Amino acid sequence: MARKIGSRYTAHQILGRGSAGTVWLGEGPEGPVAIKLLREDLASDQELVGRFVQERTALLGLDHPHVVAVRDLVVDGNDLALVMDLVRGTDLRTRLDRERRLAPEAAVAIVADVADGLAAAHAAGVVHRDVKPENVLLDMQGPLGPGGSHPALLTDFGVAKLIDSPRRTRATKIIGTPDYLAPEIIEGLPPRAAVDIYALATVLYELLAGFTPFGGGHPGAVLRRHVTETVVPLPGIPEELWQLIVQCLAKAPASRLRASELGARLREQLPLLVGMPPLDVDEPDGESAEDVPEGGETAEPTAPASRVRRGAVPLVPGAAPDSNRDTHTSMRVPGPDELAGGARGTARAPRAAGAPRPGSARHRxxxxxxxxxxxxxxxxxxxxxxxxxxxxxxxxxxxxxxxxTKNSAPASP
Incomplete structure (x- = not known):
């Protein structure tokens, strides 16, 4: 059923539901658009509406081939909406769910596109704060790139920042998706451009491996790994590409590359990746050694761990995860003593296909x-x-x- 959004737009049908709102296929003065209509309880929050209006100029100014452009912000009664370009395609999470992991050439090409989009955003003073496969759209009508990849566009700029108001997330809370959160956010520091680089490097790791480097288990354990653990190497990729990933996953924000540097360096790697098949590594088991009693037995998982969504909790407290996996968390920041200790048994080392993870039931x-x-x-x-x-x-x-005896002599002839 069609509904009016402000005076200029009409929403015709739902494309997807997120915990922050609903995305509609709509029509505007210049043709088809995507309209992200935020939930009514958010629209009634006057502080959030004020922040929404403040961000208008910055969001409307983002114009880049690898950014889903925000055309308009609508505040009308109970309607609070972002009007965006309509991308004919799918999101990167859907492709990952279908293929589990991508060939290195395609993975690097997609991430290089997103890095270029982030470079434009950072130059305009905008930090995305929620880079993840769900927020990367693949334009199926665009020209094919390296490895047969479709052009990638980053979407949902500004949503995490709008929701992250002081009243909703006090100093003891954090906003973000656990698997992709930079250590400095977990430690309570303000998010700068480097948090997007960390998240994008995590996405690249996930595209190559089929799982994130620090994910798995309870969100609190995931947060601790980001702060205390070192990323484990992926076998079978060029050393220079691996070093790029390591640098962008550095715990210290200043050690990471800028988005423009990352995009350029990734494109330099593309000729080395032509024809390389997806990596043959197994995802670490869903359990950790600390989750299983000493000497205890656990049954083998009945479904591949890669099918289980990790760290997926809603952006808005009380909302249920939904079809387009708009997954965020708002949770207590771990204290220094919690971050410093308790990391035993949480390492998630990739291993050769079929090999058990150290500490797992199969390994024991x-x-x-x-x-x-x-x-x-x-x-x-x-x-x-x-x-x-x-x-x-x-x-x-x-x-x-x-x-x-030992002292007897040989007999004489």
Whole structure:
């Protein structure tokens, strides 16, 4: 059923539902548009509406081929809406769900597009704050790029910042999606451009591996890993590409590349990735060693871990996750003592396909089998040594007479 949005736009049908609102296919004076209509309880928040109006100039000024342009911001009664360009395609999360991981050439080309879009935003003083596959759209009507990739555009600029009002998220709260949060946000520092670089490097890792470097388990454990753990190498990619990922996942924001540098460096890697197949690595098990009692047994998972959404909680407290996975969290910032300790058993090292993760039930069972095998082998070895010694001693005795001694001399001819 059609509905009017302000005086210039008409919303015709729902394209997707997010925890912050609903995206509609709409019509405006210049043709089809996408309209993100925020929830009524958000629209009734006068502080949020004020922030919405303040951001208008910055958001409308973003004009780049790899950014979904915001054409208008509508404040009309109970309607609070962002009117955006309509992209004919799908989001990157949908493609990941279908393919699990991408060939390196396509993954790098997509991330380079997003880096170029971020460079334009950062130059305009806009920080996205929620870079993730759900917010990357693939234009299926655009020309194919390296590795057969479709042009990638970053969307939802400004939404996290609008929601992140002082009243909604006090100093003890954080806004963002756990798997992609930079360490400085978790530690309570204000978000700068470097948080987008960290999140984008996490997306690149996920496109290559099929899982994020610090995800898995409870959101609190995910946050702790971002602060305390080092990213584990991915086998099978060029060393220079891996070093780019490591640099952009640095704990210190100043150590990361700028968006323009990242885009340029990634494009330099493309010739080295032509024809390279997707990586053959297994996702770490869903459990961690600290989740399983010592000596306890757990059943093998009934579904691949990659099918389980990790760290997915709503942007707005009380809202349920929904069809387009507008997944954020608002949670307490861990204290320094919590961030400094308790990281044992949370490392998520990628491994060769079929190999169990260290600390998992499969790994412990395998270790027990190895211990049993080594124990049996040791017993056999001891027995063999004993038998050999007995045979050697018996052989010496069989060739001697009762009168043979060490001091006897050979018989004379």
């Amino acid at each position: 069972a395998s270790a027990r089998r190895r211990r049993i095998t080594l124990g049996v082998a040791g017993a056999v070895l001891v027995a063999a040594v004993g038998v050999g010694t007995w045979l050697a001693t018996s052989g010496d005795d069989a060739g001697a007479t009762p009168h043979d």
